[in-house]
Amino acid sequence: MTIRRKLSLVLAPLALLACVQNATAATIEVVKSPYCGCCTHWIDYLRHEGFEVNVVEAEDVSPTARRLGVPDDLRSCHTASIEGYAIEGHVPAADIRRLIEQRPQAAGIAVAGMPVGSPGMEQGDRRDPYQTILFHRDGRRTVFAQH
DSSP states (O other): OOHHHHHHHHHHHHHHHHHHHHHHTOEEEEEEOTTOHHHHHHHHHHHHTTOEEEEEEOSOOHHHHHHTTOOGGGOOSEEEEETTEEEESSOOHHHHHHHHHHOOSSSEEEOOSOOTTSTTOOBTTBOOOOEEEEEOTTSOEEEEEEO
């Protein structure tokens, strides 16, 4: 076996590991009220899932949501952004990863309201069904994921 071949066998897995770590360590900025406990739980969840989280506390999150194109009926208690996308509410980490991996032409994704059982809204074994919605600035929307 040539030295070049041996090096490729060693370096290829390392390159793959670096790519995975970079995808996991994406930085998400979360704008939240300083008084919101469930927002803090969602932030802790994201950190546990490998995201770098930058927290910005604001008395009113609405201006951020409007600027990022979040429709009023999809609003929740916090608004985040990552790689040019809006993330509204208690969105699961897997949905965020899928969004930034697939890079659809959209403004972002949202979990409207605060469904029990969504990340940061856990209450024992209760899990209410909910959807993650992919939304566009022109008003179009589709179901991105069912939970």
